[in-house]
Amino acid sequence: MPVSRFEWNPSSLLWLCLLLPGCGADATPPRAAEESEVVVTSEPAVSEAPTEAQQQPQAPQVKGEKTKTESDPGKASGEPQTTSPMQNAEQKVYRPSDQRPLHNNQRLELLGIQCYESPHLKLYTDIDPEQAKKLPAVLEQAYPALQKYFGPLPPNREGTEFQVTGYIMQDRERFEKADLIPGLLAQIINGRHQGAQFWMNAQTEEYYLKHLMLHEYTHCYSMIMEDISAPVWYLEGIAESMATHHVDADGKIQFNVMPHNKNDFGGLGRISLIQDAVKSAPPRTMLEVMQLGPDDFVDANASYAWSWALSQFFDKHPQYQAEFRKLARHMQGPGFTEKIKAMIGPDLIAANDAWQLFVRNLQPGYDSERAMITFQPGKDLATDASVTQEIASDRGWQSSGVHVTRGETYAVSASGMFSLAQKPKPWQSTADGITFQYFNGQPLGRLLMMIRPDPDNDPTRMQTLLRVYPQGSQATWMVPATGTLYFRLNDAWDSLHNNEGAVQVTVTRQPQPQSTTAEQ
Incomplete structure (x- = not known):
C-alpha cells in the first residue's frame, strides 16, 4: 500500500523475517590486515550419526514463566542493576534454549569440512584452513561490540554461553551431502540465518567474507529472542552497519564504521551503489527505504545499500544518534514504529532533506558530524x-x-x-x-x-x-x-x-x- 508523502503509515514498517536473505559482493580487494588466530578445537569422535536426542541436547524452552527477580543484598537500592535490558523486576526472561544440532566431526572431516571453534562460534567450513582458522578470532572481537550495541543477552535456562554455529561453504554440494543445509534454506543466495545458526557461501574477497559472516552473526545475536517486531530495513541495515569493519595495524578491529576507501573494504560496494543510483535518479526518500519488504532483499544489493545508508545516517548523525542506538535494545514487541517517529520528531520533511543531502553527497570517509x-x-x-x-x-x-x-x-x-x-x-x-x-x-x-x-x-x-x-x-x-x-x-x-x-x-x-x- 503506498504511503502519503507527509504521513506515517505504521503498517508499512512492521515486518518480521524469520529467514533473512544475505548479501551480495561486488568488488575486488587486496588482502586485509591479519588478525590473531584461534586454535582449532577438536571434539570427541562420534562413532555413529547423532540421534534425535543428541541433536536436541537442551531442555525445551518454557514460555511465559514469571518469577520474582532476586535482589542482590550487596547492592544499594540506588545503584545500577546489571540485568539485561530485556528483563525487569516483574519477569525473569530467558533466551531460547540451545537447539543447535550436534555433528559428527570425524565424518565431516572425511567430507572435507573442518570445525573451528571459539567461545561464541562453532564454524564448519571447507575454505582454506589458513583463512578459516582466523575467522573465530574476528567474531570474538565483534562479540563485545554486539553486547554494547544491543545489550547483553539474557541467560538460557541451562546457563550455557551463547554460541552460534556457522557454515561457510566453498563447495555447497559437500554440505548438502552431509545434510547440513535444512530444506527450508535450500535457496541460499549468499547468506541466511535461523536461530543460532547461519549459512553462507564463501566469498573471493577476504574483507567481504568476514563482513558477510559478521552480518549473519549479528542477525543471530540480535534476533535470538522471540517477538522481534523491528522492520526489515532496520534489521538488514543494522546488520550491515555492525558488519562494516576496519582492521588497524595492530590487528584490532573497529565495527560499525564508515568505509574510508575502497581497497580496505573490498567486495562491499555499498557507497558505489548509492553513488550510481543518485547519478541517474533522485535518491530514495526516507519513507521509501522504510517500506522495503522481505522480497526486496532477495538477491538485491541495492536494498542492502539503501538500508545500510539509512542506518548509517541515523547512527552517525549527531541529532539522531543517541535515540537511534536505543532502538537496538527495543526490538521486541510493539512500539518500534512509534520510537522511530519519536526519534525523527514532528518535522519529517527536515529529516528527509538532511537524509537527501547525506545520500547525494555520500563518499568514502564521509564526515557525518561536520557535514551535519x-x-x-x-x-x-x-x-x-x-x-x-x-x-x-x-x-x-x-x-x-x-x-x-x-x-x-x-x-x-x-x-x-x-x-x-x-x-x-x-x-x-x-x-x-x-x-x-x-x-x-x-x-x-x-x-x-x-x-x-x-x-x-x-x-x-x-x-x-x-x-x-x-x-x-x-x-x-x-x-x-x-x-x-x-x-x-x-x-x-x-x-x-x-x-x-x-x-x-x-x-x-x-x-x-x-x-x-x-x-x-
Whole structure:
C-alpha cells in the first residue's frame, strides 16, 4: 500500500523475517590486515550419526514463566542493576534454549569440512584452513561490540554461553551431502540465518567474507529472542552497519564504521551503489527505504545499500544518534514504529532533506558530524537591507539567516581567507576557490549556495533535490525559488577536518527595476 508523502503509515514498517536473505559482493580487494588466530578445537569422535536426542541436547524452552527477580543484598537500592535490558523486576526472561544440532566431526572431516571453534562460534567450513582458522578470532572481537550495541543477552535456562554455529561453504554440494543445509534454506543466495545458526557461501574477497559472516552473526545475536517486531530495513541495515569493519595495524578491529576507501573494504560496494543510483535518479526518500519488504532483499544489493545508508545516517548523525542506538535494545514487541517517529520528531520533511543531502553527497570517509546541517529558517530582508553571516570552512551547509523570494534580486559578497588542508603546507584560499584543485566540478574552496524551498510552497518536496549554485566572492542573481539560503565552502566531504578559518558572507536585497509599458 503506498504511503502519503507527509504521513506515517505504521503498517508499512512492521515486518518480521524469520529467514533473512544475505548479501551480495561486488568488488575486488587486496588482502586485509591479519588478525590473531584461534586454535582449532577438536571434539570427541562420534562413532555413529547423532540421534534425535543428541541433536536436541537442551531442555525445551518454557514460555511465559514469571518469577520474582532476586535482589542482590550487596547492592544499594540506588545503584545500577546489571540485568539485561530485556528483563525487569516483574519477569525473569530467558533466551531460547540451545537447539543447535550436534555433528559428527570425524565424518565431516572425511567430507572435507573442518570445525573451528571459539567461545561464541562453532564454524564448519571447507575454505582454506589458513583463512578459516582466523575467522573465530574476528567474531570474538565483534562479540563485545554486539553486547554494547544491543545489550547483553539474557541467560538460557541451562546457563550455557551463547554460541552460534556457522557454515561457510566453498563447495555447497559437500554440505548438502552431509545434510547440513535444512530444506527450508535450500535457496541460499549468499547468506541466511535461523536461530543460532547461519549459512553462507564463501566469498573471493577476504574483507567481504568476514563482513558477510559478521552480518549473519549479528542477525543471530540480535534476533535470538522471540517477538522481534523491528522492520526489515532496520534489521538488514543494522546488520550491515555492525558488519562494516576496519582492521588497524595492530590487528584490532573497529565495527560499525564508515568505509574510508575502497581497497580496505573490498567486495562491499555499498557507497558505489548509492553513488550510481543518485547519478541517474533522485535518491530514495526516507519513507521509501522504510517500506522495503522481505522480497526486496532477495538477491538485491541495492536494498542492502539503501538500508545500510539509512542506518548509517541515523547512527552517525549527531541529532539522531543517541535515540537511534536505543532502538537496538527495543526490538521486541510493539512500539518500534512509534520510537522511530519519536526519534525523527514532528518535522519529517527536515529529516528527509538532511537524509537527501547525506545520500547525494555520500563518499568514502564521509564526515557525518561536520557535514551535519541544522535547518534554521531565515528572515526576509527589506530593500537595500543586508545580513552578514560567518561561514566556516570545516563545516557543511550553514544557514545564512536570510529568507529570499522567487523573482527578487540579491547580491552576495564574501571576504576573508581560510586554509584547505595543512600539509605539506596550508592552502590559502578566498571564496573564489583554488583553481588548481577541483571537487564536484568547482574549484576547491569556492563559496557555494543552496536554497531550501519553503515546504508549503512546494508539495512535491519529498522528491525534490536541493540545487547547488556556485557563487564565489561576488555574485548578483534573481532567486529561482522562495526559501532560505545556505552556504558552504567547497571541499570533499571526507576532508572537512583539516580546514581552518571562515569567510564573512553578506547578502543584500536589491531594489526591483521599475517596469515600463511601451506605447503602441
